[in-house]
Amino acid sequence: MRRAAIILLLLGLLLGSGCLGGVPLDKYCYVLDLGVERGDTLPYRFVFLLNEDTAGGGEEESGRGQVSMVSAEEESLFAAINALAGALPAQLSFERTTLLAFSRELAQAGEIESIATGALSRLKIRQNVRVIVVEKDLRSAFQGLVSEGDPSMNRLKANVQLLQENYGYVEDWGLRSVQEAFTGETGDALLPYAGLVGEPLQEDMVGGQVYPYIGGKLLGQGQIGTSLCGSAVFSGKRMVGVLSGQHTMLVLMAKGSFRAGHLRLPWGTEELDLALYRLGSPKRSWSEGVFSCEIALEAALEEPSQMDVTSEELIEAIERHLTDGLERVFRATAEAGADVFAVGKEAVTAFASWDDWRAYGFSQRLKDTQPEFRVRVKLSHSPGDPALE
16 A cells, blocks of 8 residues: 555646646657746746657657647746646657757856756656857747758758867857866857847957857858857856857867867968867966967868968968967957866866865966967978868
């Protein structure tokens, strides 16, 4: 009798929750993407991109059902789920959720962790779910990311990996890594940043001339209305600025996350297009407030140059351009208290204990850290030769 009572109690709790309602167990609404922004009346608006699966198929069939979008304003994620329970034809499942999107307003207020902590793990949202920051208006952003050929936004998620591996314009962050950056003391988050094409956005925090590789400022017009390129910079739990894709690429070079990318090198009144490739991991060290980082790259001209320039001159110009850029990005982010270069991972090893590390107060001293970047470039071809095929 006692065992039966416990089983009945558990069933009652499940059927009374917002995640599971009085619906057939072979019918689900899978939450593919979840977004959170400030609400108009209540604290938060939760936006869900759903894939209704009435066949009970496996994860490989998650893109075959009907995709729809719903939202609810509530004080918490669980309250939003409960509010939607009676308005959906099937029970919600978060087992296939692959994207979490938070508005810039919430990120700047430092509220991402408080929203995500606890609720996401209890809903069985995986720790490797991708996290991004969106300029504003989550519904419009989600709609802009949905295309007829890809209603579940899988292309967007593949693009995050593509932009990191082939261009270096973003860094891919999962939920576990974000939580570790928010609560740790040896590096800050640098999340992918998205915006509506054509809408005004925050300026790049480094300043100077940057190319339009940031959400909403792409020159090309594709099939989706939301662009994803550039990064939201965090200091602890709070977003403090935005980096363009080109400036993000420099950070990834110093962190060792860079694989390949492109550079437009100013040359007089013209520009040279260069392909860049990593040659091994950067050599990093920290000692008495000085951060040293040596980076080795291979460079290739995208097209043969018609200008009178030698290989030695070109190598020197590339190294100087990248070194200057690295220093400017480092100083801008460090001044904002953001350790996106993860200097803390090197600095902490110089202390005998965590107590000594905390007593040193690295986060308060970050802006006084002196960077010493050295870039070594190997040129694949002389300037007059064609690039590698």
